[in-house]
Amino acid sequence: MPARLRExxxxxxxxxxxxxxxxxxxxxAVRELGIRSIILPPPSEIAEAIIARHxxxxxxxxxSLYLTVLGFALSVVGGVLVAVLITYSxxxxxxxxxxxxxxxxxxxxxxxxxxxxxxxxxxMSGLLLAFLVAFFPMTINAAMGFQAVDEDIHxxxxxxxxxxxxxxxxxxxxxxxxxIFAGMKISITLAIIGVIVSEFVASQEGIGYLIKLAGxxxxxxxxxxxxxxxxxxxxxxxxxxxxLEGRAVYWQSPNDIGGAAGG
Amino acid sequence: MRAAALSEASLGPAARxxxxxxxxxxxxKAVRKxxxxxxxxxxxxxxxxxxxxLSLLGxxxxxxxxxxxMVAGLIDSTEGEIAVNGKAVAGPRREVGVVFQQPVLLPWxxxxxxxxxxxxxxxxxxxxxxxxxxxxxxMAKIEDFAHHLPRQLSGGxxxxxxxxxxxxxxxxxxxxxxPFSALDALTRDEMGVELxxxxxxNRKTVIFVTHSIxxxxxxxxxxxxxxxxxxxxxxxxxxxxxxxRHIGMTEDESFNRFVRTLRKAIxxxxxx
Numbered sequence: 001m002p003a004r005l006r007e008x009x010x011x012x013x014x015x016x017x018x019x020x021x022x023x024x025x026x027x028x029a030v031r032e033l034g035i036r037s038i039i040l041p042p043p044s045e046i047a048e049a050i051i052a053r054h055x056x057x058x059x060x061x062x063x064s065l066y067l068t069v070l071g072f073a074l075s076v077v078g079g080v081l082v083a084v085l086i087t088y089s090x091x092x093x094x095x096x097x098x099x100x101x102x103x104x105x106x107x108x109x110x111x112x113x114x115x116x117x118x119x120x121x122x123x124m125s126g127l128l129l130a131f132l133v134a135f136f137p138m139t140i141n142a143a144m145g146f147q148a149v150d151e152d153i154h155x156x157x158x159x160x161x162x163x164x165x166x167x168x169x170x171x172x173x174x175x176x177x178x179x180i181f182a183g184m185k186i187s188i189t190l191a192i193i194g195v196i197v198s199e200f201v202a203s204q205e206g207i208g209y210l211i212k213l214a215g216x217x218x219x220x221x222x223x224x225x226x227x228x229x230x231x232x233x234x235x236x237x238x239x240x241x242x243x244l245e246g247r248a249v250y251w252q253s254p255n256d257i258g259g260a261a262g263g
Numbered sequence: 264m265r266a267a268a269l270s271e272a273s274l275g276p277a278a279r280x281x282x283x284x285x286x287x288x289x290x291x292k293a294v295r296k297x298x299x300x301x302x303x304x305x306x307x308x309x310x311x312x313x314x315x316x317l318s319l320l321g322x323x324x325x326x327x328x329x330x331x332x333m334v335a336g337l338i339d340s341t342e343g344e345i346a347v348n349g350k351a352v353a354g355p356r357r358e359v360g361v362v363f364q365q366p367v368l369l370p371w372x373x374x375x376x377x378x379x380x381x382x383x384x385x386x387x388x389x390x391x392x393x394x395x396x397x398x399x400x401x402m403a404k405i406e407d408f409a410h411h412l413p414r415q416l417s418g419g420x421x422x423x424x425x426x427x428x429x430x431x432x433x434x435x436x437x438x439x440x441x442p443f444s445a446l447d448a449l450t451r452d453e454m455g456v457e458l459x460x461x462x463x464x465n466r467k468t469v470i471f472v473t474h475s476i477x478x479x480x481x482x483x484x485x486x487x488x489x490x491x492x493x494x495x496x497x498x499x500x501x502x503x504x505x506x507x508r509h510i511g512m513t514e515d516e517s518f519n520r521f522v523r524t525l526r527k528a529i530x531x532x533x534x535x
Contacts, residue, residue, distance in 0.1 A: 152367045159335050159361040160381040160432075161354075170383065174371045251371040251412050 041221040049225035056222075057229050060210040064195050065233055067123060067206070071130025072191040072237075076184060078131070079138025086139070087146040087172070100139060108133045109193070112201045121202040130194035134187035141183030145176025178252060181245040188241055192234050288313045288435055288468045289334065294343030296329060302493035303329055307343070309487060309496065311468055313435075316459075318471045318479040320525060321489035322533075327472045328440050330489075334470065335361050335438050347436065357385065360429035360467075362439040366421035368413040368428075374400065375409040378427045385432055392431060399427040402461055419450040426458065430465060437467045441474065451475075452510055455482055459508055476529070480521045481508060488525060490532030498528035 023043045029035070030042040037045055050057065082100075085092045111132070115125040149171055157167050199208025207230050214223035289311040296304040304326045311317050319327040332338040334345055336355040345352045347359065360381075368377045378396040382389055400406040403423040405416075413421055422442055429437055442458075443451045455478055462469055473479050479486045480502055488498035502521055504512060512518050 150367070152363055152365055153369065155332075155337055156361070156363060156367045157384065158337060159355045159359065160384040161357070162384040166384055170380075171369070174369070177371075251414065253414070 038218055038220050041224060045221050046224045046228055049221040050228060053222060053225065057207075057210070057226060060205055060207045060226070061229055061233060063123070064126075064192075064199065064206040064208065064230070065237075067126045067130055067195045068188075068191045068237070071127050071194060072134050072184075072188050074127075074131045075134035075138045075187050075191065076180075079135050079183065079187075080142045080180065082139045083142030083146055083176075084168075086143040097143065100136060104136055104140070108136075109197050112197050115198065116202045121204070125201075126195045126198035126203065126206070129198045130191040133194040134191040137186040137190065138180075138183045141179045141186070142176055145179025146172045148179070149175050178245075178249045181241065181249060184241050185238060185245075188237050189234060192230070192237075196230070286312045288315075288348060289470070290344070290346045290349075291330075291334070292344040292346075294330070294333065294340045294345060296326070296333065296338075297341045304340075305493040305495045307489075307494075307496055309499075311436075311470060314466045314468055316462060316469045316471065316482055316484045318473055318483040318486045319489055320473060320476060320479045320486050320529070321494065322491060322529065323474055325489045325491055326494035327489050330494075331438050331440050331470060331472050334436075335359055357432060358435045360432065360434035360437050362422075362426050362429045362437065362442045364441045364444055366413070366418075366425040368421055368424055370413055373410050373412055374405065374416070374424050377413065377424055378431050380428060381432050387432065395433075396427065396431055399430055400424075402464060403427050403457065417450075419446055419454055422446065422454065423457070426461065430461075430467070435468060437462075437469045439469065439471045441472050443478070444474070451478070456508070456510060458482065459506075463507060476522050476525045477513060479525065480504075480518060481510075481513060486521075486525060488528045488532070490529075497532045498525070500524060500528075 027042045027044060030037075030040055041049075082092075086097050087093070108129070112125070112129055115129055119125045119128060153171060153175075154167070157171060162170070195206065196208035196211075199206035200212055203209045207226050211223055211226045211230075214220070214226060287310040291310070292308050294304060294307045295302070307330060309317075319330065321327045329338060333340050334347075334352065336352045336359070347356065368374075369380065372380065375393075375396055378399065379389055379392060382392045397406060397409065400409055403426060405420055405423050405427075408416060408420065413424070416424070422445075426442070443454050446454060459482060471479070471482060483502050486498075486500045486502060487496050488500070489495065490497040500521065504517060504521075
């Protein structure tokens with residue numbers, strides 16, 4: 001275990017080191033060149049803003065995170081269910097699956113104002129937009145996973161008289177898990193975007209609303225503080241899924257995780 | 264009973280085919296397989312005795328695997344009759360265990376759980392078969408890996424696991440579809456001898472598909488040679504080499520005589 005920890009540590013050392021160096025250069029450049037903080041505040045000032053106004057930031061962070069997680073969870077459940085339909089229903093597979101794939105091309109964010117018209121400026125619009133953008137990669141990945149069962153494995157299960165039900169739970173489901181997690185990692189980042197965009201368009205709360213508000217007040221340090229807090233939250237959510245994946249998909253070595261279906 | 268079947272098996276095919284049951288575990292009669300207009304298999308008939316090790320030998324794509332899959336109940340025959348224990352095969356059945364060309368292990372299951380997979384599918388009580396699974400793994404000399412994942416095993420070891428899996432529910436017939444063709448030559452010889460050891464301990468009826476003449480002679484009681492499409496049986500040869508067999512026998516003149524006979528039969532079927 002310590003050897004593994006050391007391995008992680010050395011692997012983290014490079015990106016962390018480079019990030020810190022870039023932050024240092026940023027700080028130095030802003031100070032030396034005398035750039036006004038309304039244009040580009042130095043990292044220290046952003047950190048100060050986060051500490052000084054953490055109450056305000058948290059007040060607006062919670063509703064955004066809440067909608068993100070809820071929209072994401074709905075997209076996972078909905079995506080897996082639709083993927084099951086795609087796998088087992090010829091009509092859904094031949095009729096809807098191509099439509100779902102083609103509809104990927106639509107920039108779903110552009111529907112945000114329409115959702116406001118339909119569902120108002122409340123939480124419903126944000127939730128639905130998060131769900132909508134997160135749903136498609138989830139569905140496509142899960143459907144791929146359910147269907148990517150090796151023909152030989154299928155034949156093997158049939159020689160032992162496996163039923164459809166058994167084949168689903170004992171073969172298709174575990175086979176789809178790596179794909180589902182790959183889909184979840186894409187979906188969680190998209191869900192955040194969905195919520196933030198919805199808050200940009202029309203909302204009285206949320207971190208997206210705060211970013212827009214701070215922009216209007218030309219309070220750049222607050223704006224960047226909000227962006228930073230949002231990024232850290234997104235990273236944490238992604239990290240939680242990745243950690244869960246490591247446990248759930250224990251049979252894949254760390255090197256081939258994500259190799260299953262990146263998009 | 265068992266001893267009687269065995270001594271009969273060593274008499275060769277002539278003695279057996281005239282005899283009508285009950286020693287015949289598998290009966291294939293006038294089987295034909297069409298894929299649309301393409302005739303893959305034409306008029307194949309043979310019986311397999313209880314405890315016999317039979318090889319189907321032929322070039323790639325000659326339909327020997329198709330025939331095996333029909334016996335497994337995975338493919339329907341177009342015409343003719345396939346009966347296991349006197350009952351016509353309509354689908355996969357319990358008395359049959361199959362070993363495929365690839366090990367086809369489930370990567371998320373430990374070795375022991377892979378071996379017990381058929382028990383789960385057949386809804387048999389797992390606890391009663393755990394000891395048998397360990398015994399089989401011990402016989403295949405991989406009991407130390409029972410709690411490892413398949414990816415931690417070599418190709419030869421994985422195929423051993425798949426043989427254990429095919430035997431776990433104690434089937435009467437073991438169908439093997441070129442099980443060692445994905446392995447390197449050395450491992451392959453070794454696996455063949457191992458298989459004989461396991462077979463001798465379990466006394467299953469084995470139908471073994473291969474395109475290796477050497478392998479067929481080394482393992483079998485009897486070899487059926489299948490020709491090219493439309494495939495049919497062009498030669499039948501009883502291999503009366505003594506058992507237990509070992510790799511050293513491949514040097515013997517008697518062994519090579521069988522190899523030459525079979526090679527000639529295959530070449531003749533190509534020429535026609």
